[in-house]
Amino acid sequence: MSEIKTFDCVVIGGGMVGAASALSLAQLGLTVALVEKHQPQAFSIEQPLDLRVSAISLASQYLLEQLDVWSQIMLWRSCQYQRLGVWENAFSSVEFNAQEIKKTHLGYIIENRLIQLSMWQQIEKQKNIHLYCPESLLDYQQLEHGVKVQLTHETLTAHLLVAADGANSQVRQLAGIGITGWDYQQAAMLINVKTQLPQQNITWQQFLPSGPVAMLPMPNHDISVIKNELTALQQKIQFQGCASLVWYHQSDKIKQLMTLSNKQLAEEIDDVFPKRLGKVKVINKGSFPLTRRHANHYQKGNVVLLGDAAHTINPLAGQGVNLGFKDVLALQTVVSEAIAHNELWYNSEVLQRYEKKRRIDNLVMMSAMDGFYTAFSHPSPVVKFLRNSVLFTVNKFTLLKNKALKQACGID
Ligand SMILES: Cc1cc2nc3c(=O)[nH]c(=O)nc-3n(C[C@H](O)[C@H](O)[C@H](O)COP(=O)(O)OP(=O)(O)OC[C@H]3O[C@@H](n4cnc5c(N)ncnc54)[C@H](O)[C@@H]3O)c2cc1C
Structure with a gap:
């Protein structure tokens, strides 16, 4: 039986949100144990672009800068975008531009694994974070002033247990x-x-009767650049950009699309997606169910839920991990203020302030996405007229447009 190790905080889940949370708590001088089941694959330039990518908002960029992980991500690969287009038909087309809110860009598209890896690199440099990986949570027990956490190979005690173990959070269930x-x-x-056509500075989404289709620009990744510059040049002429396409549809239709060869799928994309892309060559594909989950509480005793463990949202506007990063910042702020005021920072009362800071904001964003989703999937001509009128109005009124844009960037 190994000895019990003691930390200020135990974070379960070393994904983007858990790793950010470990770094942010360590910045306050607290000792942190970070527990993760799976070691992420190390980065190398030859690797093809991952399927799982996120549109990272300005607010999230500021947090990643504060955690000192942003510059490494920029050295690896990412794609900045300055414009964001939304439309159902030409009449209602809205285009948001970073210049309208006096910013150089609206966000970046980044592979999830690279965000996580950059944080893990930083974690390895921190003396007050201990990474347990591969390791898994088995159980936990609430104590008078903290928790006792049973892992597969270790037993830990801490004042705070952070659940960042994703949508099916085991901590939340326990x-x-x-x-x-x-x-x-x-x-x-x-x-x-x-x-075929380059479009690396815009991300867009068109609402179709069957569901939205979206394009997220990706870094121009062409390994032949390294191997053979001439071939690379020829390929660049034929295929100038990389992109992550998102195709929302009935689950059965998505299942059927998944059975197609890459060539057949490219033909379907050609039929359905807007003609802004030119011809496409499919590199990789995968499908994901869409679920909405909201935890009834974000805090219980000395446990707090962050990120997907607390909320999963329709990915329509790419807000999921951005909300998770706002949770991270809120928890760091609440704990730091409590420490500054000589309060017991892990007290229920203090941790409830975290829930208070985040619950409404998350709920508003989740409900807004559901509102969009419902309004744009409704077949009624009246609803169609109304939703297009709303887009048309947003486009005409600068104040309204800028407010919506700042909300999407997380800086309102
Ligand atoms: C199709 C799609 C597109 C999306 N696009 C965007 C986007 O553009 N922008 C955006 O902001 N968001 C987007 N999201 C949402 C985003 O991917 C999630 O919000 C984000 O990945 C959640 O991160 P997390 O760290 O909370 O959870 P996860 O990424 O689920 O990480 C949880 C971690 O916990 C570990 N774990 C689980 N259980 C245990 C255990 N018992 N012991 C130890 N470790 C454990 C797991 O291995 C995992 O590493 C999208 C989601 C989908 C489905």
């Missing part, structure tokens, strides 16, 4: 915290493509 939510009838297919 804590007996219920959820409200449902499965959407649609699924999302993520498709990495090379496009």
Whole structure:
């Protein structure tokens, strides 16, 4: 039986949110144990672009800078975008531009694994963070002033247990915290493509009767650049950009699309997606169910839930991990203020302030996405007229447009 190790905080889940949380708590001088099941694959330039990518907002960029992980991500690969387009038809087309809110860009598209890896690099440099990986949570027990956490090979005690273990959070279940939510009838297919026409400074989304289709620009990744410059040049002429396409549709249709060869899928994309891409070459594809989950509480005793463990949202506007990063910042702020005021920073009362800071904001964003989703999937001509009128109005009124844009960037 190994000895019990003691930390200020134990974080379960070393994904983007858990790793950010470990770094942010360590910045306050606290000792942190970070527990993760799976070691992420190390980065090398030859690797093809991952399927799982995120649109990272300005607010999230500022947090990643504060955690000192941003510059490494920029050295690896990412794609900045300055414009964001949304439309159902030409009449209602809205285009947001970074210049309108006096910014150089609206965000970056980054592979999830690279964000996580950059944080792990930083974690390795921190003396007050101990990484347990591969390791898994088995159980935890609430103590008078903290928790006792049973892992597969270790036993830890801490004042605070942070659940960042994703949508099916085991910590949330062990804590007996219920959820409200449902499965959407649609699924999302993520498709990495090379496009004939370049469009690396914009991300866009068109609402179709069957569900939205979206394009997230990706860094121009062409390994033949390294191997053979001439071939690379020829390929660049034929395929100038990389992109992550998102295709929302009924789950059965997505299942059927997944059975197609890459060549057949490219033909379907050609039929359905806007003609902005030119011809596409499919590189990789995968499908994901869409679920909405909201934990009934974010805090119980000395446990707090962050990121997808607390909320999963329709990925329509790419807000999921951005909300998770806001949770990270809120928890850091609450704990830091408590330490500054000589309070017991892990007290229930203090931890409830974290929930208070985040719950409404998350709920508003989740409900807004559901509102969009419902309004744009409704077949009624009246609803169609109304939703297009709303987009048309947003486009005409600068104040309204800028407010919506700042919200999306997380800086309002
Ligand atoms: C199709 C799709 C597109 C999306 N696009 C965007 C986007 O553009 N922008 C955006 O902001 N968000 C987007 N999201 C949402 C985003 O991917 C999630 O919000 C984000 O990945 C959640 O991160 P997390 O760290 O909370 O959870 P996860 O990424 O699920 O990480 C949880 C970690 O915990 C570990 N773990 C789980 N259980 C245990 C255990 N018992 N012991 C130890 N470790 C454990 C797991 O191995 C994992 O590493 C999208 C989601 C989908 C489905």
